[in-house]
Amino acid sequence: MYARPNRDDLAKGDPQTLQGLTIGCNPGVMQTIVGQQWLADEGITCTYKEIASGGDLFDALANGEVDAIIMNDTTSSPSASPMFYVGSSDYYFAVPKSRPDLMDDINAAMAAIARVNPRYNDEVKANYSAQNSGSSSLDGAEISWLKEHDNIITLGYLKKQLPYCTQNDDGEMEGSLSSLATTLHDKFGINVKTVAISDNKQLAKALSEGTIDVALPFSATTGSPNRKESSSQTRWERFP
Secondary structure, eight states, X not given: OEEOTTXXXXXXXXXXXXXXXXXXXXXXXXXXXXXXHHHHHTTOOOEEEEOSSHHHHHHHHHTTSOSEEOOOTTOOOTTOEEOOOOOOOOOOOOOOTTOHHHHHHHHHHHXXXXXXXXXXXXXXXXXXXXXXXXXXXXXXXXXXXXXXXXXXEEEEEETTBTTTBXXXXXXXXXXXXXXXXXXXXXXXXXEEEEEEESSHHXXXXXXXXTSOSEEEOEEEEESOTTOOEEEEEOOOOOOO
């Protein structure tokens, strides 16, 4: 179930916060049946508004026509944030009864995939499920933080850390992580100020002192003098 990102009351995870609300849903589909049954089991009394398509459902949520919507986790919207996860169902390949050969081929292919990559189903779900990709919108606390900071995030990054990031001759950040600043601006309208920092120690110091809001990437080298193992992580830090 989705609601607008600023509904901090629903984000607490208490189903009783849905009491008396208007819930949008698509008529006659599995997620609506499962969602309405869950609401009934929780003792929730609400008003249902049936809307024909998934796109119109998200539009109704964004426009305030409904307080929340019942929708599966394969789709989302910047104006919606997942609040409650209810039930599950399998997905199937469907073939005509006249083509059992196709069914045999599909079953054989799926068995072969499972042998080569037992995590294939999980990887597909992670790529295409809104539940696994996380919310594509800002919540109330994040919006409030941005207002307090004039809609600016100060991002500290390491120099000479390609392919992740580096400082070019013009003093600008380059590398794969520069796309983060572009996404924050283009998708959420957030202004990003970048600060080049020479090493991990200075990066951590700037983060702890609050001169930057975000630090990336943190990298560490461990091991004995005869053997070194390197790892690199990207970290997002938010300060209250």
